[in-house]
Structures are given as structure tokens and as C-alpha cells.
Amino acid sequence: MSGPRAGLVASSLAVVLAGALAGCSEDRVEAYCEVVAEEQSALVEAAEDAEGGGTGTLLAAYDSLERMADAAPGDVAADWDEVVLRVGALRDALADAGVDPATYDPEEPPEGLGADEREAVTAAAVDLVEPTTLRAVQRVEQQVLDVCGAPLGL
Template sequence: MRGRHEGAGMRARAALVGAAVLVGLLTGCSGDPFEAYCERVEEHQVALTEAVAAGGPDALLSVLPELQDLREAAPRDVADEWQQVVGRVEALSEALEDADVDPASYDREDPPDGIDDQQRAAIDGAARELVRPTTLAALGDIETQVRDVCGTPLYQ
């Protein structure tokens, strides 16, 4: 009889240890789901702030890698908004690159030699999409969400 009780006791202890390990793993992984996103926001905050302060036609283009990183880290509740904003910046970047145009010096009224009507139309279209109300609203939603969830502005 004693062997039977010892085996049951060992199984019970093993089950308790297993449950304790499982609980530890689950609670160890259940941290703030926005933590990594907010860390990236803080990581890129200086670059975004400098780009906004500098202004100019290439401000957002200069921080495209940072914006793409934030889009990748974005929580589901703002993923569509990040896609809207970053997608518009990417489209403008591609249009300028395809036309082999420097965004900092591009002048729509006096485009550089060698740019054709199709390239100019692509640049103009991408620039219009970037400042459309839907894109600006998406950016506003992102800024609000970052402030609410991360407790800091996207840029200062």
C-alpha cells in the first residue's frame, strides 16, 4: 500500500510543479502588449521630432525607415492607420525615386530636366494622397493613440 500512495503523491507533486511552471510562463508572457510598440515610439521620437521641426518637402521621407518600423510594431487597433500613413509616404518616395528626383530640391512648378509628364503626374498624385483628409485623419488617430497608450507624444 505504501508504494501506491508514494506514486500518487509523486504524481501530485509533479502536477503541482508543472502547474507552477505553466503559471510562471503565462504570467511572464502576459506583460503590457503595447510595451514593445511604446519602446519603439520612444526610440524614434527624436528623429520624428527633428523631421517635423525641419519641415520641408522631404521631412517625412527622411524618417521613412522609422515610420516603417513603427508600422511593423503597431498594435492591431491602429495598424490600418499606420498602413495608410506609411503607404502614402512610400508611394511618394517611389514616385520620386522612379523619376530620379531629389525630394529636397524638387519644385513642382519648375521640375528638373528629364522628368516626363507621367513621372510628374505620379509625383503629384502621390503628394496629393499624402495630404488627403483620410491620411491626415489616420495620422491624427495615431498621434492620439500613442499619447493615450504610451503616455508620450509621437513627436514633440
Template sequence: MRRVVGGAATVVVATVLLAGLSACGDGDRFADYCAEVEEQQKPLSEAFAGGGPTALIEALPSFQSLQEKSPGDISDEWGLLVGRIETLVDALDAAGVDPATYDRDAPPEGLSEDEKTAIDAAAGELATPATAAALEGVQQQARDVCKAPLSF
């Protein structure tokens, strides 16, 4: 009987130790992410300071860095956000359009209907409730876990 109890106790202790080690790994991931949040606060504030139409594009490098360091519980939100901005950048690049001067109502000469449609579709995806929820989610995570705001 002692041998069975001792064996069961060993399994329980091993399970607790493995859980603790895996939590430390998450802790490291959160620490790395929170350090990145703090590092990206100034560039993000600068990107959004003017409130211009290219703010999300200007913020993309910071968002990509945060996505790379993000812990699993917020990686989907970062993936959605970064993916949608990259899709818009790709559509603008493919059309040879400067995001800072693009005017949907007065598109540049030579812009095909397909290129305009691709740009409109990509921009439209940024204005969806799912994108807004992802933005709120990453901001909430930064406040709750890192105790550092990300202001967009």
C-alpha cells in the first residue's frame, strides 16, 4: 500500500512541478511581451498623434513587434489586426498608391477598378467590429497584464 501511495505522490509532485515550470515559461513570455509594450508606447503614440489616415500603417512595425512577442492568449487579436493592416498595405503597394495621398473619392489616374476594389475591401476590413474588438483586446491586455497603456 505504501508503494502505491508513494508512486501516486510522485506523480502528483511531478505534475505540480511541470505545471510550475510551464507557468514560468508563460511568465517569461509575459515579461518579454510587457517589455515590448513599454518599448512600443512612444512609437505608437507618435504614429497616432496626428490622427491621420495613415496612422495604422505607420504603427504597423510596432504592431508586428508586439505580435511577435505576444503571449498565446492575445496572439489571435494581434494576428487579426496585423494581418488586416498588411492586407491594406499590400493592396496600396500593388496599386502603386501612396497611402498618405490616396483619396478614395478622387483616386489617382491609372488606378484600375480592381485595384480600387482591393483597396476599398482592405480598408473596409479595418472598420469592422472584429477589428475594433481586436484593438480593444490588445489594449485591455496591456493595461491588465503589463500595467502599461497602449493608446491608439
């Protein structure tokens, strides 16, 4: 097929595909917002357990963060990946060191904590508050607020 008819068919296919992709995108965003809504109570509970927020909230809410990251649309997926990676690294470093995140004090580490374990925890904590990670957290929070109308409170 060539000529004007081929152009019309190609244009029609482009319109149909664009509509189908937009529908998929809308469905993905809707599903994402549903996951965010489902995880809101877990985030509030994590903040309460961590006595007000910060790193403790992120650690307590790790499973919820993972579920939201898995559901995230493409425009914010890399930011979610950064957040989950950094929180997970700190969680793992604390677990590997056998340290309770709620009571760990880097100024007074528990007796018996080895230098390597302390260094791993410190490195993971520093990575979590790096500007790149903090910007990712801000973008995630803003995107959830803009798209889902819900504050995360990370």
C-alpha cells in the first residue's frame, strides 16, 4: 500500500497506539496511587514507632517503600529505586552488625561492634543523607502529592 491511503492507515495506527499507551499509563498511575493509599497507614505507624520521623521512619517503613517503588510509574521509578536502595543498604548494614536501629548511637556504639561493622553502618547512613538521595526523596514526595494527592511524610 502506498500513497495517501498508506499515510491515512499509518496516522490511524498512531492515534490508536497513542490512546492505548495513554490508557496503560493512566492505569499504571491509578494502580500506583492505590498502593500509596494502602501504605499510608503503615507509614504513619512507622513514623509513630520511630518517634517522629527521619531515618527511623524510613527503616520501619522499608517494606512499604518497596511496594510503592515496585508500583511507581516510569517518571519517578529511578528516584524510588534510589530511596529503596539507600534505605535497604542501611537496614542491611545494621542487621549484619546485629544492631537495633532504634537504639543505635554512632557516638556510643554497642560493645562488641567491630570496626568493619561500624564502618559499614556509617557509610550506609552517610549515603542515605547524600544530596542525591535527599533530592530523590523530595521528588518522590512531591510526585506522590501531585499525582496521588497524598503526602508521604518521609
